[in-house]
Amino acid sequence: MPEFMDVHHDMAGLTSEQLAEAHRADLAIQSEENVDFKHAWADPDSGVVFCLSEAPNEEAVKKVHQRAGHPTDEVYRVPLQA
Amino acid sequence: MPEFMDVHHDMAGLTSEQLAEAHRADLAIQSEENVDFKHAWADPDSGVVFCLSEAPNEEAVKKVHQRAGHPTDEVYRVPLQA
Numbered sequence: 667m668p669e670f671m672d673v674h675h676d677m678a679g680l681t682s683e684q685l686a687e688a689h690r691a692d693l694a695i696q697s698e699e700n701v702d703f704k705h706a707w708a709d710p711d712s713g714v715v716f717c718l719s720e721a722p723n724e725e726a727v728k729k730v731h732q733r734a735g736h737p738t739d740e741v742y743r744v745p746l747q748a
Numbered sequence: 749m750p751e752f753m754d755v756h757h758d759m760a761g762l763t764s765e766q767l768a769e770a771h772r773a774d775l776a777i778q779s780e781e782n783v784d785f786k787h788a789w790a791d792p793d794s795g796v797v798f799c800l801s802e803a804p805n806e807e808a809v810k811k812v813h814q815r816a817g818h819p820t821d822e823v824y825r826v827p828l829q830a
Binding site for chain 1: 751792
């Protein structure tokens with residue numbers, strides 16, 4: 667299954683609890699789109715959040731994030747890793 | 749030690765071998781700046797590369813990437829994870 671890194675902006679001031687809740691919201695529905703969100707990293711100062719997932723395609727990642735209430739158009743397929 | 753996610757752009761067409769070589773160039777000198785590059789993900793279509801590291805500060809991450817030949821100014825401290 668391809669892996670994806672997606673990026674959210676404008677989340678400055680995000681707390682650990684809010685990140686955990688947003689991640690739980692993804693996990694709660696991800697199986698409906700065959701997505702597996704593996705990890706999220708957030709910088710509350712700049713408001714940038716990175717999410718790593720496995721998914722059938724970019725659209726599935728976008729759909730889960732949209733349905734969970736934090737849409738993003740910035741989704742990158744990352745087939746190369748080191 | 750704080751963790752950081754940094755982002756490189758304009759790397760479209762990057763190959764697996766080039767990513768591995770760039771990562772090795774970081775690893776070869778990272779101890780001089782007390783940085784530990786843990787993983788890199790690349791999208792050769794859009795040319796975006798993400799690097800996860802542990803480092804004493806943002807400047808140390810920038811310095812290793814600069815010395816290794818692939819500088820970036822986009823380094824985020826990511827204290828929140830899920």
